[in-house]
Amino acid sequence: MTLDSLPWFAVTYAQIALALAAAFATFRILVGPRAEDRVLGLDTLYVTVMLLFFVTGLRLGTPFLFEAALAIAVVGFVSNVALAKFLMRGEVIE
Amino acid sequence: MTVLQGLPLWLALLVALLLVVGSTLTLLGAFGLVRLRSFYDRIHAPTLGTSWGAAAILLASIFTWSWLEGRAVVHELVVGILLMCTTPVTLMLLGRTALHRNRRAGVEGVPPSLKR
Numbered sequence: 001m002t003l004d005s006l007p008w009f010a011v012t013y014a015q016i017a018l019a020l021a022a023a024f025a026t027f028r029i030l031v032g033p034r035a036e037d038r039v040l041g042l043d044t045l046y047v048t049v050m051l052l053f054f055v056t057g058l059r060l061g062t063p064f065l066f067e068a069a070l071a072i073a074v075v076g077f078v079s080n081v082a083l084a085k086f087l088m089r090g091e092v093i094e
Numbered sequence: 095m096t097v098l099q100g101l102p103l104w105l106a107l108l109v110a111l112l113l114v115v116g117s118t119l120t121l122l123g124a125f126g127l128v129r130l131r132s133f134y135d136r137i138h139a140p141t142l143g144t145s146w147g148a149a150a151i152l153l154a155s156i157f158t159w160s161w162l163e164g165r166a167v168v169h170e171l172v173v174g175i176l177l178m179c180t181t182p183v184t185l186m187l188l189g190r191t192a193l194h195r196n197r198r199a200g201v202e203g204v205p206p207s208l209k210r
Binding site for chain 2: 003004006007008009010011013014015017018020021022024025027028034035036037039040041043044047048050051054055057058059061063066069070073074077080081084085087088
């Protein structure tokens with residue numbers, strides 16, 4: 001290994017670690033004893049996959065994955081707030 | 095081959111360090127989500143990923159694209175600011191939801207409501 005391949009190792013490690021984190025979040029979605037655990041797992045999954053998009057964009061050298069990551073961030077926030085509100089009140093818009 | 099090969103050595107080292115730190119913090123947060131016992135402990139774990147996990151990876155992305163394009167590329171800050179503003183909102187709402195649902199289900203050890 002030379003010092004030139006250091007960024008390649010870093011990107012590969014980051015992708016593997018983020019994929020593992022997404023797997024942990026999915027475990028909490030599937031297992032979570034109550035509904036709020038599942039929503040928390042979904043929130044973590046959104047953030048993790050968004051970061052994975054950034055790292056993959058660095059690896060492939062394309063700036064187009066940025067828009068996808070931005071859309072994931074916005075949609076993730078709205079959907080999680082709607083789910084939490086639904087669990088608390090039984091309806092989303094009062 | 096990744097675009098990161100075109101960076102000078104000092105910047106490549108910095109970006110590699112930021113990527114490793116950010117992804118490790120995110121992984122630790124997600125592991126805490128699996129490992130911790132109660133919901134009120136678990137709700138704290140993923141904030142590792144949304145604070146410095148996201149910040150480090152976004153900084154790595156900003157540095158790389160700024161060097162490659164030869165100008166300041168800061169549109170990753172939009173995602174960073176969005177994440178910084180929206181995560182506390184989601185988690186506070188989720189915590190209150192869990193408290194409300196635990197009270198209604200009659201779970202032991204939940205503080206009572208102040209309303210009479």
